Amino acid sequence: MTRCDRFETEAVHLLEQGLxxxxxxxxxxxxxxxxxxxxxxxxxxxxxxxxxxxxxxxEARVWQRIEDRRRSRHRWGPWWVVPVAVAALAAFxxxxxxxxxxPSLRVEVEPGTTVRRGLEAQPGDRLQLKATTGGVxxxxxxxxxxxxxxxxxxxxxxxxxxxxxxxxASVALDGIGRYQxxxxxxxxxxxxxxxxxxxxxxxxxAAGADVELxxxxxxx
Amino acid sequence: xxxxxxxxxxxxxxxxxxxxxxxxxxxRRDPEEALGILMRAYGTAVYRFCRQMVxxxxxxxxxxxxxxxxxxxxxxxxxxRSSLRTWLFGIARHRCLDLLKMNRxxxxxxxxxxxxxxxxxxxxSVEDRLAERSRAQALESCLRTLNPRIRTAVLLRYxxxxxxxxxxxxxxxxxxxxxxxxxxxxxxxxxxxEEKGMAP
Numbered sequence: 376m377t378r379c380d381r382f383e384t385e386a387v388h389l390l391e392q393g394l395x396x397x398x399x400x401x402x403x404x405x406x407x408x409x410x411x412x413x414x415x416x417x418x419x420x421x422x423x424x425x426x427x428x429x430x431x432x433x434e435a436r437v438w439q440r441i442e443d444r445r446r447s448r449h450r451w452g453p454w455w456v457v458p459v460a461v462a463a464l465a466a467f468x469x470x471x472x473x474x475x476x477x478p479s480l481r482v483e484v485e486p487g488t489t490v491r492r493g494l495e496a497q498p499g500d501r502l503q504l505k506a507t508t509g510g511v512x513x514x515x516x517x518x519x520x521x522x523x524x525x526x527x528x529x530x531x532x533x534x535x536x537x538x539x540x541x542x543x544a545s546v547a548l549d550g551i552g553r554y555q556x557x558x559x560x561x562x563x564x565x566x567x568x569x570x571x572x573x574x575x576x577x578x579x580x581a582a583g584a585d586v587e588l589x590x591x592x593x594x595x
Numbered sequence: 596x597x598x599x600x601x602x603x604x605x606x607x608x609x610x611x612x613x614x615x616x617x618x619x620x621x622x623r624r625d626p627e628e629a630l631g632i633l634m635r636a637y638g639t640a641v642y643r644f645c646r647q648m649v650x651x652x653x654x655x656x657x658x659x660x661x662x663x664x665x666x667x668x669x670x671x672x673x674x675x676r677s678s679l680r681t682w683l684f685g686i687a688r689h690r691c692l693d694l695l696k697m698n699r700x701x702x703x704x705x706x707x708x709x710x711x712x713x714x715x716x717x718x719x720s721v722e723d724r725l726a727e728r729s730r731a732q733a734l735e736s737c738l739r740t741l742n743p744r745i746r747t748a749v750l751l752r753y754x755x756x757x758x759x760x761x762x763x764x765x766x767x768x769x770x771x772x773x774x775x776x777x778x779x780x781x782x783x784x785x786x787x788x789e790e791k792g793m794a795p
Contacts, residue, residue, distance in 0.1 A: 420753035424643035
């Protein structure tokens with residue numbers, strides 16, 4: 376005889392919506408047992424960290440941080456001085472000496488011909504990668520799908536193109552999944568890829584390389 | 596209202612409600628007093644929420660303190676469109692999700708941080724207490740398998756006892772969608788516990 380699973384499939388939803396349950400749920404033994412189990416589950420979540428308190432003196436540390444931030448603001452003058460200065464410096468560097476900054480990676484999705492659904496990427500879109508290499512000897516752009524499939528790896532050869540200290544590449548997002556772009560750079564040759572994000576980044580770091588992760592793109 | 600949520604929480608407007616005291620302090624243009632009341636009233640609840648969200652004592656302390664620092668900076672602009680408690684948990688939620696996102700990126704870059712093995716607490720000789728601790732650890736572990744946004748909703752609902760409209764304001768999501776997520780998450784948690792031999 377199969378167990379009644381109506382509590383799990385129906386009643387949990389009704390209860391979360393604050394709706395009444397029908398007669399079945401007050402007479403079915405399986406549902407009564409399930410309800411008791413869910414009530415215990417609720418009690419356990421409620422009791423989580425129930426005996427934990429913030430560490431003694433935490434309020435004083437909050438006040439200290441507030442005071443530190445006030446002092447920091449006074450030292451820098453009006454609130455708008457820092458953002459304006461940073462923006463001016465960034466604009467200067469961008470306009471005057473493109474590609475001369477530290478290694479960085481910018482990721483953009485170029486829409487395909489399909490109709491857009493909000494901000495998500497879709498099959499058919501293209502991933503545009505633009506990296507600043509910072510003048511290092513060795514650098515590579517890579518893109519992994521679902522952390523386990525290397526779909527782009529290039530340096531100076533196509534599909535990468537290098538101009539001065541800028542490295543660009545474009546890759547088609549031809550299937551659903553998570554796409555993780557990254558820039559590897561080092562003064563020494565970069566290790567080979569095992570087509571696995573964790574393994575490869577671990578090997579690169581172990582070989583003294585640096586890794587710059589770009590924004591992960593989810594294609595649905 | 597029928598619910599699986601075990602305990603009802605203090606409602607705004609009750610005699611011991613700190614909300615009115617904080618609002619009165621804000622009316623007097625005394626944000627220091629307002630923050631003091633907020634910390635006394637909600638400090639522990641916010642800490643417990645942060646602890647379950649980030650799963651680490653040190654990180655929880657960091658994000659907990661930053662929540663109140665940010666609350667202090669935002670108090671003069673508090674729009675009174677929600678309760679202060681809802682507003683405060685909204686800040687805590689943002690800080691926790693930011694931290695989890697940052698950790699995820701660091702994890703990808705440098706691999707997981709090794710966790711020190713749990714040491715038994717002094718005086719933990721009673722079997723019941725150990726069993727209870729194991730159950731709590733199993734539940735914490737199961738909660739961490741949930742997507743952080745779903746975990747937030749489950750904790751705000753069941754640990755903090757917030758209503759769905761309140762959670763919706765905090766999360767900037769629709770209440771029915773949150774109800775559905777939580778209702779789907781509960782069987783997942785139950786099965787996860789059963790697989791660990793810790794049936795609720």
